[in-house]
Amino acid sequence: MTRHLLPVLALFASGVAATCAAAGKPNVVFFLVDDLGYMDIRAYNPNSFYETPHCDRIAAAGMRFTDGYAANPVCSPTRYSIMTGRHPSRPDATNFFSGRRGGLFQPAPLHDRMDLEEHTLAEAFKDAGYATCFAGKWHLGPTPEFWPTKQGFDVNIGGHSRGMPRSFFSPYHNPRLPDGPKGEHLADRLASDSVRFIDSNKGKPFFLYLSFYSVHTPLQGKRELVAKYRAKADTLPSPDEKPEFGSEEQVWQPKGRKASPRRVRIRQRHAVYGAMMESMDTAVGRILDALDRNKLASNTIVVFMSDNGGLSTSEGSPTSNLPLRGGKGWLYEGGIREPYMIAAPGLTRPGSVCAHPVTSTDFYPTLLELAGLPPRPLQHLDGHSLVPLLRDPSAKLARKSLHWHYPHYSNQGGFPGGAIRQGDYKLIERFEDGRVHLYNLEKDLGEKVDLANSDPARVQSMRRDLHSWYEKVDAKFLQPKPGGPMPWRP
Template identity: 35%
Template sequence: MKPSIVFLIAFLSVLPLRGQSEERPPNIVIIMADDLGWNGLGCYGSELAQTPCLDQLAAEGMRFTDAYALSQCLPTRAAIFSGQYGARTGLTSVETSSPGYAPMISPGRPKALEPEVYTLFEMLRDAGYKTGMSGKLHLGGPLNTNSALKNKNRGMEYLHDYGLQWAGTATPNRNDKNVSAITDDIIEFIEENRDGPFIAYAAHRSPHMPLEVPPSSVQRAVDRGFKRSSNPRGLFSERVTADYVAMIEYLDSSIGRITDKLDELGIAENTLLLFLSDNGGLTRVWKNDPLRGGKGQLYEGGVRVPFIVRWPTKVKAGSTCTAPVHVVDLFPTFMDLAGAQPRKDQILDGVSLVPLLKQTGSFARDAIFSHHPEYVVGYAKTPCSMVRKGNYKLIHYFGDYLDPTGCVPGGAGALYGRFILGSRTELYDLKQDPGETQNLANDMPQVAEELMADLESWWSSTGARMPMPNPNMDRSKWKWNKND
């Protein structure tokens, strides 16, 4: 046989071996809770809710202590899909307008995440992933996958625009906020696409209000000494109730069903599973202590969220990451893992978390930002922005401020706080004061000026829509509580 033929045969015989040795991109499972506070899990210090499945997930993976979302549902979900801050997409709040007599006029926002935005799921689809989700969509159009599928004019086409190839109905609701149905859907999708790679997104509506959970789960919490709630919307005077604790615990059990399925299919080793919440806990029904504030606000209780990643072959079990991260980081992270590239005209505001997950290389994060130019009356938030850089965090209120010190919301949707007219800047050292009790703006003016300059530069680079003074402000109508 000629030497050239022998060489060719030898070369061809090696090719399959090389191909087999190439690292497969991981499957990705995202499980999102709705309004779960940073301290809502046992692995984050909760002594109220019992969360063995999520505690086990943290023991087998990495727990992030300083992970950030936006302060409400829609902005966080849009940021995950787009990889961009709400200041860039315009999706900064659920609310679309301000009270006509308020001190500031909010700039408004787009109705929904624009279809031309190249989403996380489109990127992964183009990289060869199967993409599917079930549950709360909330990008400004249909609230959930079921309502999107029922749309007579577009149906699945609407979901395709965002890169989703498969969607579950998230039904029926078994008196459990659709938790079991969403979990059923995600398990079905995983089974159908077990050969991978796939991304499965379980977007839950729990423990968001109203309270809804099987009576047997509530009874278990009652047996431990918690009282039943008298109002399905929750009352501040009753927090924390058996019903709310039961919602967290019931959600926790659903995570166990998904991890068990991954184990059963033999694909857990190469599956990255992420659990997080879309914003902080609602203070009417949950105590975010030691963090200040809650859902709808830019204090830590409103924007810092539980964030756990398990990836057995790559992430060290039982590890903890204290670096500040943000939900906009998910797009570049998954793009990195999929070996994909951004579009030429695409701007991503996040940073890949792969160096943190693998504990190799450097993590280039300068600062984290958030922009909320709208009023969220029910959550005591006036138009404001924030920046965190290192241990320091600055919050800037544009024209008025609500000081909730000493005030509490009396019931569902109640207003609270002491109204203060005029702009305001607050500075906190989160390392020394995670509860944001000491405003250092006057004590450390140079730090405050530096962070304010960073914030102003960021507004400019993102094209942030800004609130403006309202010439029609009517102070007599602008009442936050009976003492105003």
């Protein structure tokens, strides 16, 4: 038992925490929100159009990471990284399906499942005697043998192959979620079933992973909440006075096909998205209230994150990530920088903030250490325990770089590429032709000023480190089309 856990264990032993069957084992609640943007919740953006008082409770109770990242700019690979502590490039899980958009080259091979050989975070908790429950979006396997109950979860509420619901209102047509009363909202249902799991397992340690389908498309909100946010939008400057959309860089189109101008949302005022945000936030509040009601809050670690950036460049472009550039499907900050919060009672100082860069692979070793469980270094190869940062946000991790690798054409317009962050600097590399961009995020969070030509030595050094990492994880790259040219290679 490390010295870092002494404050936590002292709290658990004090009698303040609820009684656990195994003394000293904290509960864990992990909230993962689908397609939530960095600027969507008020803990990160006090001027957000959306109202998120319950998500903000987590920030108030624990630590908010300003530089928290997803391992990938789209959903399933990031989910893989959370569950395994490994970068999705290692198992070639950089995308689960090719989507509707093509490109000049063929994408790298797809990988549509989380391999059963992985010892998942849920399996680690189950091995330690935890009751384990998954609720919501899984999207880590095409068939039932890869779904939650085969990956360490005792209970599966709604997790299956699809990455989006057929409807956010019952009937759901979900093979792992019986329909509720007609018109029941999916976020409400997931919250109700999750609360029942908490109530039924309050006498023993549990791991609840509530992975919302919200706020992914289809864009569907409760009628009364849509009306509320429409009225709120009417109080803002009209689109004629202040534009809602700006231009985004255009992407390659097949010869002879006219390119549709791609736009990016630059103002938050989408009423349906606002309604979906509030329903998700209310569901978070119901879980937190259940912990309070059962006197479990002081013995429960709460984690909150999004799987990728907000959807700002396609499919209705419902939210804005400004000042971040891009969104879901892009390697710019808007596609990979996420709300990232951890509340660990007795360890994290309420309302604390940490600016050290962290990523989604870090949850696995962090939660094991917080729970007093042995590390699994051969499993969570790419994760670092954040316990030192949770104790002292000015501490440093023994990690020089964060890396990204996305050799695909995203539906949202993003280009195939890789990226590396070292300190305040971030380098992006395009896989079609090898072009690079360099940004100083401290001075230029919106990635508007490309420093690649003015700092060639840094470009060379960072690029060398990125290519070394590609080799380490056996990264795959774009492939030529039949009879077509060869893509660039590192």
